Amino acid sequence: MIPSVLPTYNRAPLAFAKGEGSWLTTVEGARYLDLGAGIAVNALGHAHPDLVAALTAQAGQLWHVSNLYQIPQQQKLADLLVDNSFADTVFLTNSGTEAAELAIKMARKYWYDKGQPERIEILTFEGAFHGRSTGAIAASGAEKMVKGYGPLMPGFKTLPFGDLDALRAAISDKTAAVMLEPIQGEGGIRVLSDAYLKGLRDLCDEVGALVVFDEVQCGVGRSGKLFAHEWAGVTPDIMMVAKGIGGGFPLGAVLATENAASGMGAGTHGSTYGGNPLGCAVGARVMEIVTDPAFLAEVNRKASLFRQGLEGLVASYPEVFEGVRGTGLMLGLKCKAPNADIVAANYGEHLLTVPAADNVIRLLPALNIPDADITEALARLDRAASSLTLS
Known part of the structure; x- marks a missing residue:
């Protein structure tokens, strides 16, 4: 049974x-x-008093109103993320998987609005893990992730991990974006070198492709900087974060430049729970703590x-x-x-x-x-x- x-x-x-x-x-x-912290989620440990206080205070006031209305707690967290990153704008989600789905949509919508709707290909890498939705498993390309689930979302091409020559051979003016984890977590704690990330950024700039970093596991202070890509001195156009950002409360986000997010106007994406007052109150306190030098x-x-x-x-x-x-x-x-x-x-x-x-x-x-x-x-x-x- x-x-x-x-x-x-x-x-x-x-x-x-x-x-x-x-x-x-x-x-x-x-x-x-x-030593697992809920798979890199409990960034400040269990029952951190500041996070308990933030959640308790918010729980006594307002839990949920939906994104039909302004949410001050969401604005505070978004401002903290923008002020401490490359990004100009933020969309709040409930998880890393949801963030990955939006990152894929955002990259493809960008090219649709640029008059190149056929430019949908996203290059990803062996060993990647971007979540378990149908889009995310298609991005991984791994048999253990996709077997048995029928036709996959098209438009992904998986490349060898850390091979800049393979990326140089694959990228073209038909590439919409390159999506990767600066440090692979599920893939075995594999770190991409600073030189590789700089080379990737340069190749993307040559053909106009967007750079999408998945920092769901390696972000929010986990690498010793707020975001792992900062070690290489490069910036993405779109980035997914989750796990540590909520300190244990389900929370995720997509950060983007104004240019990369230019296709995402009213009605192009939404979430009933994403950016709710409870999650954002906790996330804002996490950011206030973790951004302290x-x-x-x-x-x-x-x-x-x-x-x-x-x-x-x-x-x-x-x-x-x-x-x-x-x-x-x-x-x-x-x-x-x-x-x-x-x-x-x-x-x-x-x-x-x-x-x-x-x-x-x-x-x-x-x-x-x-x-x-x-x-x-x-x-x-x-x-x-x-x-x-x-x-």
């Missing part, structure tokens, strides 16, 4: 009742150190501390781990042992980590994780690795 919750997830046998900071407590009372400096300091410990772990267990990947507090351990075995061993140490492609485990802690919790996490990773070598 099918369960009441559709069985599309291979869930761990853990149910949590409470979270505080970097720790989760199960319904039975066991405590787990969380002192906060980002601490993310980088903690990242250096954590990475140094992880490099030592790899050196101590060369039969278990191959290397460390990532930027900021978006880190990955490339494994030699099966990553599923390592995730399971970590559970045994009451430590939560997240598997990814390419036999990687992701380490995505809260951006404000205390140093003591980093030290404790490294000790638990060490014990888990040791248990694998002894088994």
Whole structure:
């Protein structure tokens, strides 16, 4: 008999009742150190007092009115995003998947309004993950994402990851946009070099194609800068964010330049819940905290501390781990042992980590994780690795 919750997830046998900071407590009372943060969502940890206060205050005033009306909380969050990014305008969504759908629509509508409706091709990359809607899975091109779902949305071409020559050969004046994650999350914490991103921007400028960055996982301070593309000194035309922007509340956004958004007038897109007062009140507080230069400096300091410990772990267990990947507090351990075995061993140490492609485990802690919790996490990773070598 099918369960009441559709069985599309291979869930761990853990149910949590409470979270505080970097720790989760199960319904039975066991405590787990969380290095997953809800897959990079709980950017400020669990039950951050500022976010609780923002949500509680808003919940006592107004939950929902729809986008038929002005929403002051939405305006505040949009202004914060514009003031701290390349963007001129923002559309608020409930998720990264919704943001990806709008980014695709925006790029194609741009060319339609320019009198080139046939210019629909969007170049994407092997290993990409942009969500699970029909448009997003077509963008990924991966068999495990698209198998069984019938005809795919046309107009996507998947290229090898990190191969600038392949991009140079594929891009043309028929290309509408190039869409990519500066750091692939689901794909295995794979970081595109600054040189690659600069080269991509130059190639797009040569043919007029739009650059669309997916920073759903790597954005909002996760890389040590507010947005990961800032490390390369390049800017996109359109960008998707979600996950960390809501600090645990479902929230996403599409940021765009005035030019890239020029096709999106009244009636071209909408959302019943997107940009609701509750989500935006929390998102605005997240932005106020994460945009503080002192906060980002601490993310980088903690990242250096954590990475140094992880490099030592790899050196101590060369039969278990191959290397460390990532930027900021978006880190990955490339494994030699099966990553599923390592995730399971970590559970045994009451430590939560997240598997990814390419036999990687992701380490995505809260951006404000205390140093003591980093030290404790490294000790638990060490014990888990040791248990694998002894088994």
